[in-house]
Amino acid sequence: MRSFNYSVVFLAFLLSSCGAYYNQPTGIEKAIIGEGTPATSLLRNLPKPKDQVVVGIYKFRDQTGQYKASEVGSTFSTAVTQGATSILIKALEDSKWFVPIERENIGNLLQERNLIRSTRQEYTKNSNPNEPQLTPLLYAGVLLEGGIVSYDSNIITGGFGARYFGAGGSVKYRQDRVTIYLRMISTSTGKILKSVYVSKTILSQGIDQSFFRYVKFKRLLEIETGYTTNEPVHLAVTEAIEKAVESLIIEGIKDKVWIPDAPKEEVDALIANYDSEKEEAASSGVYGRTLTNKRTNFAMEISGGAALIDGDYANPLARPMGRGAIKYFFTPAFNLSASTNVINLANKNQLDVGYFTFDLNAEFTFLPKDKLSPFIFAGGGFGANRLFENEHVKVQYGLGLEYLITDKLGLKIYGEHNLNFSDKIDYIESGIRNDYYYRLGLGLTYYFPKKKEKVYEKYIIEENMLNQSLPTQK
Template sequence: MKNFFIITLLLAFLLSSCSAYFNQPLGIQKAVYGANTPATTSLAKLPKPKEQVVVGVYKFKDQTGQYKPTEQGSTFSTAVTQGATSILIKALGDSKWFVPIERENLGNLLNERNIIRSTRQEYLAGTDTKDSQLTPLLFAGVLLEGGIVSYDSNIITGGFGARYFGTGASARYRQDRISIYLRLVSTSNGKILNTVYVSKTILSQSVDANLFKYVNFKRLLEVETGFTRNEPVQLAVTEAIEKAVEGLIVDGIRDKIWEVDAPSSEVTAFLDSYTKEKEEAELGLLYKSDQMERRDKLGVEFDAGGTYMAGDYPNPIAKPMIRGGVKYFFAPNLDISGSASVFRLANKNKLDVGYSSLDLNLEFLIFPYNVFTPYIFAGAGANFNSAFKNFSGKTQFGAGLEYLVTSNLGLRLYGEYNLNFSDNIDYVVSGVRDDYYWRFGFGISYYFNLKGKH
């Protein structure tokens, strides 16, 4: 029965971890049209232009010079696609803002036109020469230049695993990043009209589980399974290029380089949305966080939890605790917190008493700009019983986690160690060590929106 439970738990972990496990490629698959990206949808939703712009792209190439990394070193296969020019031309066409013209293989086009011209001259001699003339080639009003400028591997790596008596599971992940630059150049005077910089992360995940256990004497059960999922680099390049094209179009609308065939109210709302997105991106840090202060200067806290006594009596029992407090931030990651608590301390068949405490803590948030952050705190306080007697000073320190559900409301979980300057907390003075107790709490934080910044 125990082995059955272990196997069931192992399979449940694996099968519920990701839908990729249920879609394993067990047969030959037919060719399909290329997958779209979220940026493809954004391009299609752009307001339409009054007049399309003829654009030329000579080369949008890989400027990183990197080869694909492997565990043994590297191979002669490049880290990113060499067909970025084709991706850019398709994105320009999908936007409906540009008329891309052939420039990457211009020599092939000119050769073919020469063949057509010489053939017509040879076989249509004596006929109307106007019918034998080719239409002129379009010339570009603007050129697009730039390329893929960086491919950074392993900017974030990590994972988690556990094993117990031959049964284990683990998950690992890795994040890479690709960056491109795209610039718009006027063919009339060579002026660079705009430059756009876009980055896109590339995620790789691995999940595996295994079981190695004797289910009976001389009978060994061994089970191993798992999967790995890698985000295609080509799709990441495609999404970054499409996002760059979108940025060029919107910047051109804002700078009045071209005109939009849409009502002014719709254009204004669209530009405001783009400006907000760009401002948030400019605040972005490398590891997917930003520098926006998420917590206002003043906040209040309400917690409930339990206490665990460590005094002169054996067999401590967990008892309830409630707490309320107020905090003030000196800096985004540093605040001072004052609180009052009511709690009980108990030992089995020996002690069950009520206490109140007043605490003053200095708190430090590890990731103050994230919605989820660990924090540490330390400070001093005082205990007294319900009759305002048995007064004692104390010091406390601990750590916790906070998650912001909204810009004003956060959830908190913490643990705290309280060292008292008295051995009489349990009303027994014995030995040389002062009494202490643990407190664990879960509650909410509310931050007043005094500045109206959220």
């Protein structure tokens, strides 16, 4: 039976890591055409231009000066590729908007043309004097400058692991970030026509599992497996450059720097999608957080949970409670909440009573621009039994955590401590301390959507009629 259990454990380890085994290189692989990135297809599917632009690139290189990180000591390998100019030229060709010309090694080109001229002059003295000369070189209408300006290592690191009875595993991850700037310059005026900025994260992750156990006396079973994946830095840089070229083209279309050869509806849709992406990027933080206010001004809450008394009797019991509340947000982080609560309080074989409470709380949300946010609240209230015979005034405070399931619906969990100015909550007076009770709740909050501004068709019609009735200036 014991050997069967060990076989099951070994099989579970093997199956859980099957992805690593199936992707192991088992032989020498042949050369392949370079992989594309998600930005490659977007770049190739852009509308074609009416006229291509001749562009020159003298240098587009690594400006970070950063070397690759190493755990065993210093290294002289650079963190990013030194061939970014070649990547940029390939992206310009894929877009079909530009005609790249050789400028990075212009000295080699000019020297070769001089060799051609001198060779012709020396060995073709008796040939036709009207023989055509070398074709003149193209000159650039615009120049592209910039480079890889930043490579940030370990902007996020983390992991998780667990081990029990000799068996366990762990997951680790790390995220880096590469940033590029690209600007376009007019060769006739020297004016910088456009400048764009693009960043790309680079993910590395590792998974390992192990089993360590004595199966019998002096017999040790040890199993280890795992794998590590690193996103290629070259592909990350390529995707960032291609995205920068795409942004440069669309920015030029918006500012009428060049004209696309496509229907107006297609161009308008392309610009609208780009503007939406820019707005999303403007409201996002470094770690992918969307920095926009998630909650509207008015909300309604329904929750339920348990209440526990801390009074003069021993052996308190948890009893159900319900809550309904309305909230108004004066700022994205601060709101006032008015609620009605129904609670039951009980002690084993001693007490089982019910109360209504009416509470007013001031609540502060720590991260109003995040879906998941902690919050704290405090306020005062009034409570009474069902017949309003046993009344008490109280203050309460608590904290909780809320997660927005959708833009309108939030799920929250909270705990609350009620300090009552009465020792009769449990219907007896004993000692010098008043009776307290606690509440733990789970609820839903509905955020009412904001009213959208309406544009009245009648007003538009009247404005058009007024414009048509105005005399035209000759």
